[in-house]
Amino acid sequence: xxxxxxxxxxxxxxxxxxxxxxxxxxxxxxxxxxxxxxxxxxxxxxxxxxxxxxxxxxxxxxxxxxxxxxxxxxxxxxxxxxxxxxxxxxxxxxxxxxxxxxxxxxxxxxxxxxxxxxxxxxxxxxxxxxxxxxxxxxxxxxxxxxxxxxxxxxxxxxxxxxxxxxxxxxxxxxxxxxxxxxxxxxxxxxxxxxxxxxxxxxxxxxxxxxxxxxxxxxxxxxxxxxxxxxxxxxxxxxxxxxxxxxxxxxxxxxxxxxxxxxxxxx
Numbered sequence: 718x719x720x721x722x723x724x725x726x727x728x729x730x731x732x733x734x735x736x737x738x739x740x741x742x743x744x745x746x747x748x749x750x751x752x753x754x755x756x757x758x759x760x761x762x763x764x765x766x767x768x769x770x771x772x773x774x775x776x777x778x779x780x781x782x783x784x785x786x787x788x789x790x791x792x793x794x795x796x797x798x799x800x801x802x803x804x805x806x807x808x809x810x811x812x813x814x815x816x817x818x819x820x821x822x823x824x825x826x827x828x829x830x831x832x833x834x835x836x837x838x839x840x841x842x843x844x845x846x847x848x849x850x851x852x853x854x855x856x857x858x859x860x861x862x863x864x865x866x867x868x869x870x871x872x873x874x875x876x877x878x879x880x881x882x883x884x885x886x887x888x889x890x891x892x893x894x895x896x897x898x899x900x901x902x903x904x905x906x907x908x909x910x911x912x913x914x915x916x917x918x919x920x921x922x923x924x925x926x927x928x929x930x931x932x933x934x935x936x937x938x939x940x941x942x943x944x945x946x947x948x949x950x951x952x953x954x955x956x957x958x959x960x961x962x963x964x965x966x967x968x969x970x971x972x973x974x975x976x977x978x979x980x981x982x983x
Contacts, residue, residue: 738964740967744966776926794913869904890952897914922960928965
């Protein structure tokens, strides 16, 4: 577990307050501003920055290269087990302008492209060891996660499971490993996945930004903001068990017991 003694462990269904930033005009730019603020305050601290794929790649394009440097290590929160550049999240990240100037700034990269002959389990174990190695070398380092959310409630590579598979969900994502490989079956077109676990998200991530864009996610976002809902039914509810989470979205959200509107420019 994280050795930073100024952090408290979170337990399931502990009351948290989730900050929500609503920007209907340019949510990706707004999310970039939030991340830049965090990066600016961590310029003299070893930093692990883990990025989701999909629409989250729009967000990193808004991060200034001046905030990056040799103190930063970048990888992906979840990965599709493939060497196809149009499928693998890390390879898609490397094609962005952000990756180009991040490399020029001297960041270190955690590559998640499967190596020749590497199985799903071996590849995931390599990434798990890399994350744990980073923590061992940087016991007081900070971890920032850029998360996304699917219309089915999944986040990272953690997909919803029905009630009769709740134990399987817990066995996969609540275990001691920080990064695992699994077959999601009919839950997604890309079945072989690697992902951080809930264990990593709860105990190792210091600050997380969840980027949620698109009206198709409106109903699910409302469900995810219910902290008492089952985690296996909507895995993005893990935000309620994490330390510091800000949601940036272009979807209208009402302020409530567990939701604090930080900015609203609807």
